[in-house]
Amino acid sequence: MPTQPTATAEDLLRLEHHVCFALQTASRAFGSLYRDALREQQITYPQYLVLLALTEHGELPVKRIGELLRLDSGTLSPLLKRLETAGLVQRTRSAQDERSVDVKLTAKGATRSTDSQRALRACAASLGLDPAELQVLQGMLQRLTDRLDAVTGGAVDPGTPVADN
Amino acid sequence: MPTQPTATAEDLLRLEHHVCFALQTASRAFGSLYRDALREQQITYPQYLVLLALTEHGELPVKRIGELLRLDSGTLSPLLKRLETAGLVQRTRSAQDERSVDVKLTAKGATRSTDSQRALRACAASLGLDPAELQVLQGMLQRLTDRLDAVTGGAVDPGTPVADN
DNA sequence: CACAATTCAATTGTGCACAACTAAGTAGTA
């Protein structure tokens, strides 16, 4: 009976395929919801995350924002430029280390951050998701990410995760 | 004692924040791994998903590919053009309905699809993830996506999910 | 001190996701 020799292993691999696709799909669906919720605030979700990080931590160098959000300068530089153009953040080259650029919220940015948090809170609350299940999901995602990071080299010193608000 | 009136509700909202960010992070980490695995095959992960859908279902109209992968023509048109330029797919306007464009794998595309599946299988297997946990995770992601779709309007008739290989 | 290696932000180029719109074909209906 050589019919099912690698069936279990095959299923496993199929499953991992499913998970990667399901992950992307869920992420995009969530992003779509949050995009809608933030439209009125005139910012994108990645921009919101930056405002949130600055709200949480105060003035931060670009490098640190990148660690918190797992983004590099190729993504952050133009994003921060847009936020600065919108008058939400201010960038100043550090006096201690001229290579570094410190980013801080303007008054307008602080207000926008608060308003955006409120909008996303209302949006998330309306989903009526099960908190216990979300907690389990969050744990699984964390472990999965850690495992993936271990394989690929992964992220650099994320320190305190961003969204501890 | 008005100290903890909305604490539970607050925690819930924080958690949902966590989950959206964790989702994006895990998705990007997985994408990064698969990108590395596919580098040798000269295709990206979204391109791989198209090849996979065509391998599974045979010739498909662009519309159907979009339903399977939840992508619109703004994403698919240029992506398919790149695949066609690479000689992996062929596009032909349908005779029955001149609006529709049918996409099918070339011989080269079929080979590339097979090779890519092998590469991703090996990559996924090396992670050593727990199948039971993956199954649970997949179910949670599916339910979450369904819930999000219900709120935002969601996806259009995905039919058979793509990654049923 | 001089010089090599490293760090940090920015830039360039590619590809994906998505919104808005266009062009062309089809279907339904007065």
Next chain:
DNA sequence: TACTACTTAGTTGTGCACAATTGAATTGTG
């Protein structure tokens, strides 16, 4: 049949993710 709806791909424009490179500043070491 003429005319309106709708459908299907494609195009344009914006923003994000990421690889690779550049330039300037700092650090480490001889």
